[in-house]
Amino acid sequence: MSIAERGAQAIMPTYPPRALALVRGEGCWVWDDADHRYLDLVAGLAVVSLGHAHPAPARALLDQAARLGHVSNLYWSEPAVALAERLCALSGLDHVFFCNSGAEANEAAIKLARRHGREIGGAAKHELVCLEGSFHGRTLGALQATWAQPKKLPFEPLPGGFRHVPPNDAAALRAAVGPQTAAVLVEPIQGEGGVYVLDVEYLRLARDLCDEHDALLIFDEVQTGMGRCGTWFAFEQTGVMPDAIALAKGLASGLPIGALVARRLATGFQPGDHATTFGGSAPIAAAALATVDAIEQEGLVANAATIGAYLRQALAALPGVREVRGAGLLIAVELVDGDASQAATDLLERAVLVNAVSATALRICPPLCLSEQQAEAAVAALSAVLRARV
Template identity: 45%
Template structure:
């Protein structure tokens, strides 16, 4: 049996896999088993932000794997301590908890918010307000927090205590505030929801309302964090900080890692034994993440993301003049969405035939999340293909 046949026979059929077997990656280029090349404008869904097989990351992983891979969180390890220091001192936060994925990081944030108020003697504060079309993960709690019914089918009963309201609607948030709410959980830019940025005034109003009501604000930056939007963290664009933030996708450039960051006050919700993980922050992935962080956090690197993001959006927007099918181009940095009035999946298929990997979400939206090292020439090549396909 070949790779496709083995996968279809032995792996759960939960993914609508595209009929390609990739065997090699370098920078923004992928090779399939037949030797065809593709320019990757998805980066493993905003994961490989430094591109595939980045030499410095590969070197770090090889050296760490030959030194110390895992000892469990019952002991101290230098890579985890160093990474926590980097993340904390570069953000609003005072504490970091490491997990293996974005869903686990969000699960930790949900648990922290509830336990924080329980320890403060307010056990009735258990509800979390999240947004329609949000996406927070596929564990039972994060699934319940997610504002998309299509991914909840068949999993009832869901976890109680989640309220979903329209995004960018401060009146809806005010209407659902009461003494049983412990947190507001939101993405600064909804990724899976259609690459929809928060309105600047809205996100500031959310912060002010949380302060007034004495509840926690959680930013899910699993997709938007680590330079994706031209800042180390997307909330920096708005000048607003949360009490808790979650990260994952780009942290270790392809190795599984998640993190939850929190202020010292919010962090008091956890104590010895209240939360744990076997693999979170293992020396191998923490070392890789340190190398990723050292590159992405450089001001010149982030400014380059801003410039390329502006260029990309300008080129895509220029297509609107001749293609009425394009309804909107939006996003920040190199997380960009193009809304069309047709089926986005067909465009994805045709782009693949022409050697470009993109993504369709919400039926009619093309999502672009290329490696942050993508070049202007590669952007121009994709835009030219889109121009021909939309015609």
């Protein structure tokens, strides 16, 4: 039996049918089980920023695991402390909670907001204001913060105390935030919702309203963070300083990690408030540190900005493209004829991997090391696919 046939039998069918079984990767390339090579513009869903099989995180993981693996959070371990210091220095925030995924980073954010809200405003100050079109993960709290109703309905009842408003609607935000608000939780660029960039004035208003009502402003940077958008964090491009950011995807080259990075809150978590067995596990933290080092040494944040700008401009000029959205190497290509899933299939036949982020838009979120030639090849492939349709 093939890997695909075995997978269909042994793995729960929570994903649509998968197009390929991948067996090896190098940089921006991956190979399937028939040894066909593909240009990977998916990067494990905006995760593998250094490219596939980068030696630095692999070596750091092995070295640390061979010296001291997991010890639990009953004890300190150097890699987690060093990674926390690094994330604080990069973000300008000042303390970190480590977990294992983006959803868990958001769960921690929701709990921190409620802990803080209750401390300063009592039990009534517990509400989370979130945005229509948002995606924050699949655990129950993060799912309730998420907008898409079909993802939620089968699992109701979900936790209460969440309110959604349309993005970039100042009046709706003003009406929603009040003394009952514990936090406003937004993605500065809505990723899964279709790569929609929030207006800077809107984020500024969110900051002002949070200050006025002693609420936390939390940015979910699970997808936008760690250099993907051409700065270490998307918030740097807005001039708005959040109280906390949730991170995950690009942090450790595909190893499971999430982080909530927050400013020091006198009313933040106390011992016993929150925990997870694997959070900050030494080998994974070591691989994350090696990832951050390599992003820095190889100039990948700047590369994401430069190649991203080229891609956005070249893709927008293609006939058959209605609009291009995003920042750095987080890009959506809205198609005139609107069949993104067919376009993704056609690109697969031309050995280019992308995913349809909505019915009408493709998402391009390659490794941050994408070269100019690879970017040109991607544009040529999409151009050929779109021309063949006309």
